Structures are given as structure tokens and as C-alpha cells.
Amino acid sequence: MQGWKLTNTRVLADGYAKQAGVRVYVPDFFNGDHAPFDLDKLKDFNLGEFASKHPPREQRDEVEQVVKAIKASAKAQRIITIGFCWGAPSVLYMGRKDGVADGVAFAHPTMTADEDFELLAKPGLFICAEKDSIFTPDKEKKAREITSKKANNERIYSTWHTFLGTEHHFAVRGDERDPFIARAMGDAQALASNFFRGFRNA
Numbered sequence: 057m058q059g060w061k062l063t064n065t066r067v068l069a070d071g072y073a074k075q076a077g078v079r080v081y082v083p084d085f086f087n088g089d090h091a092p093f094d095l096d097k098l099k100d101f102n103l104g105e106f107a108s109k110h111p112p113r114e115q116r117d118e119v120e121q122v123v124k125a126i127k128a129s130a131k132a133q134r135i136i137t138i139g140f141c142w143g144a145p146s147v148l149y150m151g152r153k154d155g156v157a158d159g160v161a162f163a164h165p166t167m168t169a170d171e172d173f174e175l176l177a178k179p180g181l182f183i184c185a186e187k188d189s190i191f192t193p194d195k196e197k198k199a200r201e202i203t204s205k206k207a208n209n210e211r212i213y214s215t216w217h218t219f220l221g222t223e224h225h226f227a228v229r230g231d232e233r234d235p236f237i238a239r240a241m242g243d244a245q246a247l248a249s250n251f252f253r254g255f256r257n258a
Contacts, residue, residue, distance in 0.1 A: 064228050072138075075249035077256065079130065082153060085124050113167055119146040124156050134255050138181075138248060140228050141166045141190075144255040148172035152179060159255055161248055165191050173202040180214040181251040183244050185222040215248055238255040 069080040122210065127135045136159040139147040144165030151160035152175045161181035168191070180203065184196050196218065206212040219240045227244040230237040 068228065072249050072252060075246065076252035078252050079199050081126050104248055113145045116146045116149040120150050123150060127156060136252050136255055138162065140164065141225065144168050145172060146175060151176050151178040153177040161251055163244060164188055165226045170198060170202060173199045176203065176206060176212060181248060182214065182216045183247060184216065184218040185224050185225060185226050186218055187222065188219045188224040192226050219244065
């Protein structure tokens, strides 16, 4: 929700590019709007109001059109999408059978539905926080069950990683002064980079 202006977002993008040897794009889907960068101000942030202005599920087609344009202009053979929080519904949508993505990934998602996982037809990497009031353990369990069935019955590849002792937002906005969180952030980034790298020679 901090969008492309957040320093951590750009650092992650640069890290993916370097570690995976891929080109990374960070579009602005909020038209310059964003949640507060300051963690203290973020505590009073009205998530509902922001979501009503930028509804993640309703903007899925818009997001996919942008990704299609990027793929065409870059003449890319493959395109892999990753979404944090707000971006999760869109990346899952692009991972359906006729979606533009060749692979999808998310970290600590917001506003996903069981149907998103039921329609998944592309490889997926899913990174979760243990203590997440949005993508709760029950929601994660159900999503894992759905993707497990798809893996066993349809051979749709997916892998799940839950980082113990972490909270929603850790992969992007974690406190890097805390060695525990800093390691979790680094490991989450490495998982994503390795996932992206797997498509280079696919």
C-alpha cells in the first residue's frame, strides 16, 4: 500500500534484479497515493478508506492490462508477478489459465478469496506471516488445502513458506534494526529471487 515510492519497495526490486538476473518493473497503481511511510502514522491509517479508493479486487483487470503492456513493450518471453498485501488478488488473477503471468508470488496477502486459489493454473510462491490478522491462519490453511489438491491432481506447482514470529507486512516494512526480522526479510527476498530465477531457462 506504500506503492513504488517506498524505499524498501525499490530496494526489493533492485535485489530481485541482481539476485535473479531479471528485469524488474514497479508500476504505480495508486496514482501517486500511498499509505504513510512512518510506522507511527501507519498505526492510525484507515485501511478501509484506502481500499475503497483503490479496491484491489476491482482493479485486477487494470493491473493485468498494465502487465500486458509491460510484457509487450519489453518483448519479454515470460513475466512473473509478485504482490505484497494489496497486490495479491491481482497476481493470483493473472495466474489463472488465460492470465498473462507465467508464474505468481505474494507475501502477506490482503482480500484474497478461495476462488483465487481454485482458479490458479500457474506456478506459485506464497510467503506468509505467522501472526497475520488479515490473512489469518485459517485462511492460509484453506488456501494451502486448495493448492495442495491442485498440485496433486493437476500438477500445478506451488510452495508455501510461513515465517514464524513475524507479522503482516514483514517482508516489505519489517524493522531491519531487529536481527530476527532482518533475517526474515532477507530470506523472503531470497525465496522470491530463486523462484524468479527458475523461469529463466524454463
